[in-house]
Structures are given as C-alpha cells and as structure tokens.
Amino acid sequence: MNLAALVFDAYGTLYDVHSVVRRCEALWPGKGAQLSQLWRARQLEYTWQRSLMRRYVPFSQVTMEALGYACESLGLKLGEAESAALREEYLRLATYPDVAPAMKRFEGRKLAILSNGSPDMLEPLARHSGLPFDAVLSVDEARIFKPAPEVYEIAVRKLGIAREEIGFVSSNCWDALGAKSYGFRAWWINRGGAPVDRLGPRPDAILQSLGDLPEILR
C-alpha cells in the first residue's frame, strides 16, 4: 500500500492509561474506576465544548480541570499532592505490548504521533517510551481539538506529505473517523469490541491490535 507516513493517536492507542486508573485507586481507595471514568468523559467533553466555544486551552489544563470536576462530583478532596501525582503519571505511561514489535515493521515510512496532548505532556512521554518517531505533533498549534480538520492538517503540513499518502491509527473510533473525513486512510483499533460510531464515514479497517496493521499495509 502506497503510504508515505503513518500517524498515530497517543493516549489509549499507543499508550495505556491504565496506570492512571491504578494511581486514582491508590489515592482514593474504592473510587478509582468511577473517578477515572468520569474524569476521562469530562476531559473529552471539555475538548469538544471548548473547541466549539472558541475557548481553546492546552490539554494539560483541560485534563486538570476535568479532574477537578470529577473529584468535586464524587466528593473527593483533591490537593496539590494528588494533582501532581496524577499529572506525573501521564508523563510516563507504558505502551501497549503490541506497540514496540509493530513499530519495527513500519520501517521505510515516516512515523508520527498526532495527539490532543499539549507539547509539555507529549514530549516527556515520547522520550520515555523510546519509540522511533520522526515527529511528535500536538493539536496545540491549531488551537482546536480533534476531530476538527485543522488538526489532521497539521500532519500534512509538518510532514510535507499529501493527505492521500497518510495512514492514521486511533483506538478512538470518532478520531479515526475525523481523520477519514479529512482525507487520510484511517484504521480503528477496537480493543474493546465496541460498535462503529455513526458519524458519516466508516474506518477503512477495524483492527484488534496494532499487530494487525503490518499485514494490511502489504
């Protein structure tokens, strides 16, 4: 398949956020799962709502504001120590076990991350994981979040590659569909067996793991 670049979402696609859930549980025993779920839901909602309100702030701020909301909602006390512990957890997430072996098989193409994360979150994360990315791209320079087309446009501009020659991978179906709508080849990694989102376009393929992608690229 004639693709010059592969672009990957970060959180939940390459990087497993489960350690954040574990840290929540350690800080507030018995509440970790519920807190993480509410936190993640508000984090995403705030990215969409702020984008539509034209009130962009970096993802690091959205993330902490969503945490503040979630803690208040559940009656949990969020002090500076808890905030700092969770902020740091985001900087050293582990990759999924299928990521490093698959990456080796993508040689010869440009490889990049394109994430909602702000540069202050993404750069330590990419450095920590030691994966061979040619570019670590943040929505921050477009000042709007996924799935706005301005975000996917960043990859075209920064990599200097036409949209038709870029393949995009995300474990968030709506993100894969945003990329598809913009004009990328787009694959959805459906680790949880969820239905396809009804947003118009369809993913080019649905993968169970990143390990299925090299086969598709032949």
Next chain:
Amino acid sequence: MNLAALVFDAYGTLYDVHSVVRRCEALWPGKGAQLSQLWRARQLEYTWQRSLMRRYVPFSQVTMEALGYACESLGLKLGEAESAALREEYLRLATYPDVAPAMKRFEGRKLAILSNGSPDMLEPLARHSGLPFDAVLSVDEARIFKPAPEVYEIAVRKLGIAREEIGFVSSNCWDALGAKSYGFRAWWINRGGAPVDRLGPRPDAILQSLGDLPEILR
C-alpha cells in the same frame, strides 16, 4: 433587570425527557435506564463531533443514529416499530411542573426556545405544550450545534435584540456557559446538584428550578 428577551433550552430544561426513559424500559425491560444513559451520551457527543468535523446533520438524524449505536452496544434489537415509538415520544414530552407557572410571570418580555432540536422535532413539541413562545428557534439554520457562538447568534438575529439584552436558561451547564461566553446573561438550572463545568466563564446564577428566575429578574 433590563432584559428584553428570555431564551430557553428545550430538552431537559423545559421538557422532561423522563417519559423517553420509561418508554425504553417498556420496550426493553430491565435495560431502560442503561440504554437511555448511553443513548443520551452518544447523542450529545455526536453533536459535538459532527460540528467539529463540519458534518452537520439534523438532530433528528443524530438522535436516531445515537439510538442505533446504543442498541447495538447493549445487544438490543432495534426495529422500525421501536424507532418510531421512541421518535414519537420526543414529540410530546411533558414540561416540568415549574415551567407553566413561571412562564406566566415573564410577561412583557419576548420568550423563545433555542434548541439543538431540528424544526421537525421542535414545532410539534412546542405546539403540544401550548406555552406562549414568540419564537421557536433551531440550530438547524446555522448547521452547527451548541455551544458554538453561531447558535446563540441565531436568537439575536431572529429576535432583533442585542445580546446584552438577552437572558438564557439551560439545565445543561455547558450550554449556559456557551451562551455566557457568547455574551448573554446566563442562568444554569441545576436540578441534580452537579458541580459547575470548568469551561472558563461562570453562570450568572445557579437556580434550583425555573421558579427561582422571576425573583432574579426583578
């Protein structure tokens, strides 16, 4: 307070969607609450994601697509009869008990609905409830959903009243904050005792019921 118009969100603010939950439970016993919750969450997410993707479709379509997703996710069979029953339920929602008495006390000001709902959903609903609205406004003409500023702008244009003279009421905090960000006076009806959303602006006041508004307007 010198406000020439009061503009109200529809679903969840004036109109109680609980009868839809009841109908879900009647169609799929034991699953009504879970289905309704997932349906509502996806309905809103799709409005935000489609707005950002520049793939607007009317709310009636978003609503049925979200229902399709939610039923597939829970393994529930959605036939034409179930779809039609739920679509119709949306056209005859009851108003909350505090709505009709409060409306009588707003005389002398222009009163309008401003909703994500498409005209084919809103017009039967407003007619059915018999409330004295001067205008029933849909986001449909801006082809983008709340909380984009283009939506709140519709009220200014259609009512012919400056934004500073419009008061906006919603039970969705993010909607009240979208209106506030645009430049309306904005009140959040917080029937469920939730925290304020962290999106930048704050509501001008938080009400427990629409019955608290006449006092504030004095």
